[in-house]
Amino acid sequence: MAENTPERAWIRNYAAGDEKEVRFMLGQSQMENLAFANNRLYFHPVTMAIWLATSAAFAQWMGWLPPKPEHGLFGYVSLLPAVFSCAVPMMFFIDWCNRSSVEARTENTLRRPDMLDIPTYYARSPASGFFILQWGDKIIGLAAVDASYNSTNDTPLTKGVKLDAQQTKDLLTGKGTSKVVTIRHFFSEEGYRSAGIEEDLIQNAIRKAFSDAKVQTIRVSVSPLKRTFIKCLRKSHFVEGESDGKLGPFGWEWRWYTLDREKWEAAAAR
Template sequence: MATQGPPPSARIRLYKPAEEKPVRFMIGLAHMEYLAHANNRAYFHPVTLFVWIAVSCGFAHYLNAWPDPSHGFWGYLQILPAFFAPAVPIMFFIDWKNRPAIEALAESTLRRIDLLDIVPYYARSPASGLWIFEYSGKPIGLLALDASTDALNDTPYTTKLSPAQQKQVLHGTGSSAVATIRHIFGEEAYRGAAIEDDMVQFAVRSAFEAAREVQTIRVLASPLRPWVLEALKKNGFVEGEIVQKIGVYRQPLSWWTLGRSKYEETKVVAESS
């Protein structure tokens, strides 16, 4: 009789230096999700559908490709090429307009100071860390929480800094009053299990319970990554400053924040219930 193996296990562990390439890949993939969602939203936006139908009708009229019942069933199909052909340039135009801003955002993120030398950077505050989420030994997501004294530094660097330059740019050890969730990503296959919600909860606990200096957590979020936005709302984050607007239909990319007082109130209520 065959014996069953151990059940699949999930865990959160610290990043290892050998994982730099897959970590950078996941961070880039997280930003490309903005592009996929921006395109999909734009394709089915009422304005886009109106333009598509209007152009298709004009194209069908120009080609005299309206349905012709005299040809039976096939006569009704002759409009299809005229109707669907305009969709191709419209979709191309939307992707062409959406892509540059999102690729620039991804590039600037990958060039920020926290990714120049990951291990020592995230070791400077007890609340900081870059964690890998594993399921049965397979990485399925990552979370990076920066509570260091450089948590508000979002400057991209074009080259790797020398030790002397790092010493000049970085502000030593310690914790900031404002912590930043710099990166969050979960594989699509596991979103049904609310993996982003687990990651946000882990980040909040790590920030507020590991360093009393941390009073606020901030994270950049957008409706273009709705699964992350939903997890933030569920955990009490509120929208603040809009940093930029992305895509053809100008979706906001905003700072979402959670204060210590709100976290502790929620924690007391949860423990008493």
């Protein structure tokens, strides 16, 4: 009988059998921003004030305010339908406001050229790689390092346009390494983040990118709502830079964070 062995976490290269789960996680990594944005707005002071005001107005209109003394405690319980009936449409409205920009970014992510053939695309440069963080038999994170000659091209393939065999081959077989590396994708399961897995993933990505002497800068686009990842990047000496688009009606900005080789080497030498 085999002995029980503790599960362990390790980082490995992408394998062909990972495609279905990886694509799901890439969509999840973007749609996670919708949940973060909605929660930020649900508990915003202005939202809470509007919710309480509309609940009170509705209860007043229904004749539930003020509670009748003869009803005792039940008189206050009877106000709950007003509270909840006003909360639900507000939640739907907030989700509707945020959803379109998140879904657009999700679609663009899944339409980028690297999604045509993941292993082939990330084999075009020795400094590229698509890494999987695994715990036991479960994938709990991923990071994609694009060091190819077109690593700074962030344009997705146009919807409805299909490449023929030759166009696809030309796109996927162009060899070379760029001075600027882009971390295309980065995600970790929320339940494991407190264990520091984001730092493990980003450090592995940095080492891979800077393993080629030609690479001088690493960049990654980050949602302002992913606070643990931003904290991890700053700890790794990334610097906040220019905007990379906005989310929702409040205009939360994705930002490019960059790390220069010189700064990374200076930090490693301390």
